[in-house]
Amino acid sequence: MIESSLLLILSMLFVITLLTMLSGKLRIPYPIFLVIAGIAISILPGIPKTRINPDLVFLIFLPPILFSAAWQMPWADFWKMRRSISALGFGLVFFTSVIIAYLSHALIPGFDLALGFVLGGIISPPDAVAASAVLDKLKVPRTIANLLEGESLVNDASSLIVFRFALMAVLTSTFSLWEATRSFFLVAGMGILIGLAIAYIVSLIHKHFPTTPVIDAALTLLAPYVMYLVAESVHFSGVLAVVTGGLFLSYHAHDTLTYESRLNLAGIWDTIGFLLNGFIFVLIGLQMPYIVNNFTSNTVKEALYYGLIISFAVIVIRIVWVYAFIFLRRALPKRTSSYLPGNKEVFLIAWCGMRGVVSLAAALSIPFYLKGTTEFPYRNLILFITFVVILITLVVQGLTITPIIRLLKIEDDTRFQKRKAEDNLLKVQLAQACLEFIDTHYSRQLREQEPFKALRNRYAHMIEVKQKKLSDNGGPPVREEDSMRRFKTLLLELVDVRRAELVSYRINADFDEELIKEKEYELDLEEARLRSTTA
Numbered sequence: 001m002i003e004s005s006l007l008l009i010l011s012m013l014f015v016i017t018l019l020t021m022l023s024g025k026l027r028i029p030y031p032i033f034l035v036i037a038g039i040a041i042s043i044l045p046g047i048p049k050t051r052i053n054p055d056l057v058f059l060i061f062l063p064p065i066l067f068s069a070a071w072q073m074p075w076a077d078f079w080k081m082r083r084s085i086s087a088l089g090f091g092l093v094f095f096t097s098v099i100i101a102y103l104s105h106a107l108i109p110g111f112d113l114a115l116g117f118v119l120g121g122i123i124s125p126p127d128a129v130a131a132s133a134v135l136d137k138l139k140v141p142r143t144i145a146n147l148l149e150g151e152s153l154v155n156d157a158s159s160l161i162v163f164r165f166a167l168m169a170v171l172t173s174t175f176s177l178w179e180a181t182r183s184f185f186l187v188a189g190m191g192i193l194i195g196l197a198i199a200y201i202v203s204l205i206h207k208h209f210p211t212t213p214v215i216d217a218a219l220t221l222l223a224p225y226v227m228y229l230v231a232e233s234v235h236f237s238g239v240l241a242v243v244t245g246g247l248f249l250s251y252h253a254h255d256t257l258t259y260e261s262r263l264n265l266a267g268i269w270d271t272i273g274f275l276l277n278g279f280i281f282v283l284i285g286l287q288m289p290y291i292v293n294n295f296t297s298n299t300v301k302e303a304l305y306y307g308l309i310i311s312f313a314v315i316v317i318r319i320v321w322v323y324a325f326i327f328l329r330r331a332l333p334k335r336t337s338s339y340l341p342g343n344k345e346v347f348l349i350a351w352c353g354m355r356g357v358v359s360l361a362a363a364l365s366i367p368f369y370l371k372g373t374t375e376f377p378y379r380n381l382i383l384f385i386t387f388v389v390i391l392i393t394l395v396v397q398g399l400t401i402t403p404i405i406r407l408l409k410i411e412d413d414t415r416f417q418k419r420k421a422e423d424n425l426l427k428v429q430l431a432q433a434c435l436e437f438i439d440t441h442y443s444r445q446l447r448e449q450e451p452f453k454a455l456r457n458r459y460a461h462m463i464e465v466k467q468k469k470l471s472d473n474g475g476p477p478v479r480e481e482d483s484m485r486r487f488k489t490l491l492l493e494l495v496d497v498r499r500a501e502l503v504s505y506r507i508n509a510d511f512d513e514e515l516i517k518e519k520e521y522e523l524d525l526e527e528a529r530l531r532s533t534t535a
Contacts, residue, residue, distance in 0.1 A: 016278035031130040031281045031356065032398045035391065038285015047286075054365035057357060059228070061276050062156075063242050067224035068273040070153055070246025074513035076506070077146040078247065084147055084325075088349075089154030092321045096124040097162045099317050100310060104385075108306055111378060114169040119382050121163030122363050123314060123389045125155040127356025130394060134352070134401045140410060142514070144345055148352050153247075156358045157239035161187055163362050170377075171370060191237030195245035198227045203249060206256040216261035217268055223249065254503060259524040266521065280357045284390060287360065291383050303381055307388025314389055315353060315397065322350035344408045354398050355390045363387075424466045426511055426519060430498045431459045431466075437497045442490060451487050488530060495527045 016034065023033035041047060078085065100123065101116030126148075135145050165180045202223050206216055227245045228238035253262060292300060326346050341349060363386040366379050404410075438446065438456050445452040502519055505511050 012279065012282065013275060016275070016282055019282075020274075020278055029130065029134040029398055030278065031127070031354075032134075032394050034278055034281035035285040035394055038282040039288050039391075040285075041282075042286045042289050054361045057280070057361035058238075058365070059225075061280050061357070062239070062361070063224035063228040064221070064272055065276055065280075066153065066156065066239060066242045067227075067246040068269045069149060070243050071250040071269055073149055073153065073247065073250070074146070074517065075247055075251040076509055076513040077143070078150050078153075081143070081147050081150055085150040085154060087325050088147070088151040088322075090158045091325070092318065093124045093155050093158040093162065095321050096314065096317050097121050097159070097166075100124070100313065101166075103313055104306075104310060107309060108378070108381070111381075114166060115378055115382070117166035118163060118170060118366070119310075119385065121159050121161075121166050122382065122386055123310070123355055123359050124162065125159040125355070125358055126152060126318075126353045126393075127358070130354040130356050130398060134354075134398055140348065140405060141341075141345065142512075144341065144348060147341075147349065153243045154240070157188065157191070157237045157243070159358070160239060160362060161237060167366065171367075187235070187237050188240055190234070191231045191240035192244045194231045194234075194236060195227050195241030195243065196248055198223065198230065198241070199245035199248040202245075203252050203256045206261075211261075213258065213260040213264045216257055217264050220249070220265055221268070221272075254499070254506075254520055259527045262521070263524050263528060284357060284360055284387075287387065291380070291387050300384075303384045304388065306381070307385045308392070310385055311389045311392035314355075314393065318353040319347075319350040322346060344410045347408065348401070348405065348410055351397055351401060351404060354393045355386075356394070359386050359390055422511060422515060426505075426515065428463050428466045429505075430501055430519070431462045433497055433501045434459050434494045435463070437494065438490070441493075445486070445490075449487075452490070455487075455490070491530050492527065495523050495530070499523050 019034055019037050020030045023030040026033070097117060097120030100120035101113055103116070104111050104119050105113050105116040132145070132149060135148070161184055165183070202219055205211065205219060211219070223245060224242045227241040230238075231241035232238040249256075253265075257265070323346060326341070329340055363383050366382060367376055368379065370376055435456065438452070438459070442452055446456060499520065502516050502523075506513060506516050
């Protein structure tokens with residue numbers, strides 16, 4: 001039994017890898033392609049019926065996916081756009097839930113308002129991975145990508161809170177707006193505090209205990225599960241605990257982790273994110289036979305009609321909210337730190353509302369029964385509508401984003417030039433810091449030993465070249481001799497000098513944080529090379 005299940009999982013992972021490569025060849029974002037492939041696979045004869053266990057999604061898949069997204073999200077960008085992120089991640093979720101609740105109540109016979117809020121909470125959060133996968137290969141302004149990724153970090157939590165309150169209203173037949181509002185802030189706030197507390201403890205272990213890269217990786221992999229389980233065990237938001245904890249640990253990684261651990265974790269999280277996201281999107285497609293076969297309350301034709309209407313409403317609601325929010329932001333006094341997109345960018349943000357795994361997992365977590373043998377009303381209809389909304393938003397919006405970007409000419413053609421100019425400036429300042437360090441601490445070696453002179457000349461030449469806006473990086477690295485241990489020590493010390501400079505740039509927000517992270521990664525690689533030659 002275990003062997004057959006393991007073989008099935010490994011086979012799926014292998015198929016996912018092949019399908020992802022094929023999606024790259026066809027230039028289709030892999031989440032969309034995997035969902036369609038899952039549907040196609042599910043209708044093949046002999047394919048076993050697959051059902052997603054919602055507990056499995058919430059516990060096994062959701063924490064590492066959210067943590068990975070938070071780990072890669074630059075904190076400076078997240079904080080800079082906090083108002084826009086909150087408006088989308090919280091405000092839009094609540095607005096969508098309310099509109100869908102009243103719409104479904106009016107549209108579907110016998111569908112009461114509490115069930116409407118259950119459905120609204122389920123389908124209100126856009127999926128993070130789908131938007132990122134679509135925009136990843138396009139030259140969209142980085143601020144838009146960061147905004148959408150930041151939104152996805154918080155909207156899952158807010159939507160699940162709405163869903164759980166609505167579900168309790170259906171199960172208990174009682175609801176208090178004041179109690180729900182108070183509980184929401186308590187659940188969200190305590191989830192954030194738990195995530196920060198656990199992340200702080202983990203950072204202390206990384207920093208002060210004799211860990212190794214393997215132990216650091218294990219602690220980082222366990223952290224999201226601990227954050228999620230601790231928060232959920234006391235009935236607070238495990239999703240917000242994971243997100244805030246991931247942002248905290250990522251921001252302090254330069255101080256708490258060694259270069260070996262950072263290099264190790266970069267590859268680990270990329271791999272885990274790819275496999276988990278791919279696995280879950282294929283599972284979404286495989287759910288179609290299960291949802292259709294267990295559909296008994298209404299005909300599929302009627303359910304499809306409801307699903308299409310609500311899918312259209314979900315798309316329109318996001319467009320209305322985004323434009324209304326931007327209109328209000330433009331009417332208010334502009335703050336220098338606030339991000340305000342242009343008209344074309346506003347439409348792109350409004351159009352990126354693809355739904356995904358959290359919506360389907362929430363729908364599947366609806367209990368089968370209310371009390372005793374009383375069935376949960378319209379459970380299969382809610383499941384079917386959720387699946388239709390996911391499919392419509394993924395396919396219609398996901399496949400039209402690229403032509404819309406090209407039609408509206410939203411692509412940032414100057415992004416590369418701006419990035420290159422900032423990259424050159426950062427290299428100049430890092431090289432100047434190295435020259436000052438060499439002149440101060442190695443004046444005698446500079447007079448007596450040629451390799452030290454050559455290294456100093458290398459940095460001086462790099463500054464000269466970069467200041468002339470050339471792309472040359474200053475020539476090949478200095479060749480090392482086994483007998484020159486002191487020279488290798490200098491090279492390692494200069495890595496620390498540049499790393500310290502980057503920390504100060506991060507604190508003062510002198511450069512884009514994503515660029516600083518790239519330079520830290522380059523320094524980690526350089527340190528790994530140097531230490532491998534001295535070992």
